[in-house]
Amino acid sequence: MNDLLPNLPWSVLFLPLLSAVAIALFTKKNRGLSAGISIGAIVISFLLSAFLFFQYRDAKQIPDTVLSWVSVGNLSVDIGIKLDSLSLLMLLIVTGVGSAIHIYSWGYMHEDRAVSRYFASLSLFTFSMLGIVLATNFFQMFIFWELVGVSSYLLIGFWYERASAADAAKKAFITNRLGDFGFLIGIIMVWALAGSLSFGTLQESFKANPQILGASATLAGLLIFCGAMGKSAQFPLHVWLPDAMEGPTPVSALIHAATMVAAGVYMLCRVFFLFNLPALEIISWIGGFTALLAAVIAVQQNDIKRILAYSTLSQLGYMVMAVGVGGPAAAMFHLTTHAFFKALLFLGAGSVIHALHHEQDIWKMGALKKKMPVTFWTFLIGTLALAGIPPFSGFYSKDAVLAAAFEHNAILFIVATLVAALTAFYMFRLFFVAFLGAPKSDASDHAHESPKIMTMPLQILAVLAVIGGLIGIDTFIGKTFQPEAHAVHFAERFLAPFGHAPMAALFGILASVIGFSIAWSLYANASCDPLPEKLGVLSRAMRNKFYFDEIYSGLIAITHEAASRLADFIDRWIVAGLMVRGAHGTTELFGRALRLVQTGNLQIYAFLFVAGVAVVLYFVLFRS
Amino acid sequence: MNLITLEIAVVILALAVLLGDLWTPVAHKRSLGYAAAGGLIIIFSYSFFAAPAFGSGFNDMLVVDGLSLFFKRFFLVAAIIVIFIALEFADRIETGISEFYSLILFALTGMMFAASANDFVLVFVSLELVSVTFYVLNSFQRNRLASLEAGIKYLILSALSAAFLVFGIAFIFGTSGTTNFSAIHGLLETGPDFGKNSAFLLGILFVIVGLGFKIATFPFQIWAPDVYQGSPAPATAFLAIGSKAAGIVLLLRVLFIAVPQVALHWNTLLIVLAAITILYGNLCAIPQRNLKRLLGYSSIANAGYLLLGFAALNQTGFAAILYYLCGYLFAVLAAFMVISIVTCGRDSEDVTVLAGLNQRSPLLATVLTLAMISLAGIPPLAGFFGKFLLLKAVVEQGATNSAYYWLVGITLIGVVISLYYYFGIIRAIYWSKEPADLSPVIVSWPARAVLIVCAAGMLYLGLLPDRAVQQTQLAVQVLKVNSPAVQIQKEARHP
Amino acid sequence: MNSILTYIILAPLIGALVVLLVPRNFRFIIRGIAQAATLISMVLAIKMFFFDFTTNFPREQLTEKIQWVASLGINYHVGVDGLNVGLILMGAIVAFAAVCVSHNIKTYEKEFYILLLVMTGGILGAFASLDLFFFYFFHELALVPTFIMIGVWGRGENKNYATFQITLYLSIGALLALVGLIALYLQLPLGNRTFNIIELTKYFKAQPMNLAAQQFIFPLLLFGFGILVSLWPFHTWAPLGYGSAPSATAMLHAGVLKKFGLYGLIRIALPLMPDASQSWLHVLAVLCLGNIVYCGFVAMRQRDLNLLIGNSSVAHMGFCFLGIASLTLIGITGAVTVMVAHGLLAALTFALSGYIYQQTGTLDIRQMGGLLRQIPFIGAALVMAAMAGCGLPGFANFPGEALVLFGAWKAFPLVTALAVWGALVIGAVYMLRAVRNILHGPMAANQTPIADASLLRKLPYALLLATLLLFGFVPSLLTDKIKPSAQSIVEMATRPLKIQKMEKDSSATAPRAAVK
């Protein structure tokens, strides 16, 4: 058993890859088998992860297992396995939530003709995500970072024949690449200054010499953060995430809610030691701003998935802000609970969409409580959790974030509270409009509950969303950042928020209640949205996402597009035209001009001959 | 063996062809050509089996050494192939085909004597022998105005250059008191200070004018395109290779046997002449459509490349000249052979006659392509190695005078320009737009054999250059040169 | 004939000879011979790479030397070390794939295969040669068929102009390099002259070349080789030429032959002329941005798939240049890795575009759309190629480019930052744009039904992809081999400080020597 143990994490990592390869190469024709392989792989991964979790739960320090990938000069890149509380927790989230979503997917997608491709991509994603989670060094993280990006690309563009899906996939990938641009430079910078890429070694050297990055510490930190900005869709690179909802809904749940987008936050926590105060300050502001911006936009969205997408953005902003205000543990905690309830919400939304034959407009739903009871109740749990109503998980994690903000930055605390209120508002708006009231379309009138294979994952996730805040996740994480933290009893946990930061807890609850009440008053029985009339221009701006897409496309037009036009112009006309054709033309012209000498007239020939003799004589005899 | 056995044999062969004509019925005139070629092949082989002893004779007027023997064989090969070209061309010469063969043989004699010249008298006589026969050869198609025109242009300009040559010889004789190369060299080495005398230098320059005309180097190149275009193809071919090589060997002998001390100071002149010649030939060739005229310009450009070897002023350069000439021989003669065959029965000599040649006769197309690639100086053919050697020789000299680097640069430009028109010919063969008639071209067996020999020659010189390089290096050993670069290198080796 | 390299080089050349003797009507046999010849070459190259090559051997191995032109010191001399072993393997694989995808050549098949095989032999010979003359000779041997093949079997209206331009550019580049190489040869003293690269290296290691000569020769080689690799701003021939070339030619040239210039720079220019290298590398670093960024921008605007790929191929060369300019072990190792990886990638992309052209009759990406449904295999391969092209991990390009960027950071941080932009952002923009327009989206209105590759036809694509993935997953297969050789190159190229000191010393004593 002990011999086997070191290999287990490798199996966790590579099982999904194997399943992806197997599907791509062999079982493309057999849809059921493909799905089975993929689901089997991730479930086994989950079981192994759970085993690892219990095996290592109390271990103090687990040494990295590494394989050398490339080693040239003083650059040595390893592919390895890092196991600590952070990665163990993330392993469970990725494989656990992932398993649920894989199973759900088979129900959701089984009619699609490209199911095999779907599951292969999903497995590839799982592999990549696990690679990030287990990474022992920056380079490995970057590798899997990119792979995650590409699997996301493949899955967003799964229905590639839809122009919108194809465009969204492209946009997501390129926006992520913008972030990765900074990330890679940051990595190179850290490597050049600190001499290592390994998290362990880096942490040691930072402990020994906090000033190791010298003057460029802030810059390096922010460049690294760029990576998170892309992956976790922070302002100003947030624009891709809402569009990414073009992908199948389970994909949105897994990648664009629970796991991949959280990778940025995970990375920030993983290398938290690297950031100095100015960098953290900026990070926290960006996080706070993103949270607020997204929450405001979410208020006026009508597409069920887009509302959830903006809420994801907003919550990610929350987490990033938490990291920025010095609460990585809070960020991870919120990440975990968010993974549960946001996956739940997305799957619930998927269930509704599935039942309504791909209708996503909440104003064409309604009255689903009777027709889809499981979906209804689980979605309600998700909403409550997200809105931060105690004792659901969201309350505890959000409170941890609020507490961290409260300690460090009053303004950000106010922003965060405001966001909490907005969150409660738009979530209940969604809930009231989509699930309650009168049926607003034929489709919603004839909806049916989804099959068991889809509702079962909902139920599992709902349970997690309820108890997620109470099972000790926060203390487990805390071990990484505050090793001396002690275990607490369940009862203590239940009331913990009121214990150590009563103000934050009170404000948090208050905000949720206010949000809920306003939503109730406006949308409890509404058949159309009353807000646009009241807010006017602001509402239109919110609906149009504050015109970020337009601004960006304008920006791209005057930068990249213009540069490419210019380069193409220079290439076509100056280099290829003027210079190359010019040289060619001039040469030919010379040739044509020169041969005019050959008049065919013998007398002129004789004259030229004699003139030539004269010139030669002159130069040789009189010039030298 | 006598010093001039080979020449005597050629003259006897020429006379035999002339006489044989009297007893040969018109229908069998062709056999005279085969007889001439066969005779030359025997003489050529004979030159290997019984190599003439080295030495000099006729009052030191004539010398047989490695260089002369090399060129004699060179001229023999050229003449053999030219006679085969003439055989393909024979139907376009109305009368006197046997005279045509024997004139080629007489010109050959002149060239062979030129290879051995060690005295300005012999220079003049051998050169005039070549010139006068070429007057006739060039204008042999008396009913074609172009041929006559070519003949007359060649006549006047050649006579003009001969006048300069003779006048130059007079001055050399007047200042040095002798016309013998060895004697002049000896006097320059030890004797009175006439090496700086401008009358003497004028004489040398006038001699260079006369020889430069033969080589078609700038500024005496003006005749080449017209004459190449107008003359019958075999005559042009022989002019392009034989007459040029005769000029080259004489120039080598004059500059580096008779007056090496003077030549050493003329590197700038040689560099400038080489550079302008290369540019002139290549630039003018760009818009050219007439095949023979194109080759005329190309011949000017190649004269420029050959001058590189002179400008380098070292043994490597001279050896490279010889090597380059060998490669040039096969390429140019192959090209003219193909042109003779392709233009048969056609008025035009435009590149369009090549259209679809690859379908009409793959052999012709392949050989012409190879010839063009070789002329363009692209591996693995002879032209590449020749240019490689020439450039190497010039760069080697670069340490003494940075002008050599400019020369290299201009040569490269010239080579690149030349790619354009050589590839233009290849393009005309393989993918010309106008669909020509695609009737197969019948190529006689002797012509096939010659073409294959030419192709093999180009490939051999390009792929297995070792033996030929050694031969050329041996041949140029008689040329004395004390180039500054060599001196510097010698000093560097023995500080 | 005791080196495996000789067999690798000779197989295609002998194949060409055999094809020459086969009557042109036996098309199947001609194809078979070509396929067999390249297969033999490839199998031998694989054997050499994985079994015969000793990874930590400090010098050239598997050498063979046959005297050729004794009077000039020219030998047929082949051997491999870390720098060229990967290139030879890559070349042999690409050649095999190139023959595989040439089945659509219907006119003058015999000539086509002769030229293709000669080109292959030339390419493999050029990379294997340890003799300057043969190094150059083989390169030219491969170059000429390129011109002819583009001219005769090329496509598009610009064919003639493209042929013309590629011929002139490459000839100029090759000639400049030739002059540089001759000048290099002449730097040796009269008695010791040799074309042997090993001897040259040894000699100049012991006795550094004087500065003036370095400053004269290095730029010749830099720009001569640079033009061959489409160094900005001498790059316009590349997209144009590849756009018009038949797939096999574009594969072999863009993939393999083009790397000759880079190989020459690394193998000859850097170690022999350290001082000049140091002073010129800044220029190179700036020019390489022209490749990476500028050509990337140009690629973004191309509407013809081949022009897009061609420009992207030019852009990728920038990373090799950057790696060379960095003059660090990491950078050079990266550059060589990129060379191998890009060779496979370029071959793959040109093969794919050739397939698409053959099926759709167009390469205008605006006229295509939604092809992925009809040609899932080719489409998937194209997506993977695009991903590899924008530096996705898992493909061999990624470790190469990453190494280059890591290696170049210390010397040129700003350039590296811009190169990262080029690698991650610009590359992604144009590659994904192509994928989006060709494969994704709704099917184009005037689309005729087209067929995916049959099982057998998939072979070349699968082969190239598999190799890309293999080196992408296990890059140490390459890097471990490259490292020792790159190390010795870097050691030689970064000696200049010592030399300048020595020159100062020797200049003090020089007058005395002259007096003597």
Next chain:
Amino acid sequence: MTPVGLEHFLVVSGVLFCLGLWGVIVRRNLLIMYMSLELMLNAANLALVSFSRFNNRLDGQIMVFFIITVAAAEVAVGLALIVALYRKKQTAHVEDLATMKL
């Protein structure tokens, strides 16, 4: 009155040479051009003979014999050519002789 020396002969020879050259360049009739060329050759002959006389060596005289012989042959061929041209084209003017150019 100074005795007639080498210089005088050379001057005459030079003048003759230049006259011949002038004739070749300016006269348009082929026959006259050809005669001018002969004039140049004879100028050279004169120089050779005088050098020979003043150097006290016979080589020059020998050369002159060769030149005269060769010139005779040349004239024979040249005149035949010009006559052939005249027959074909009824002209002996150089301007009419420019079908090949450029």
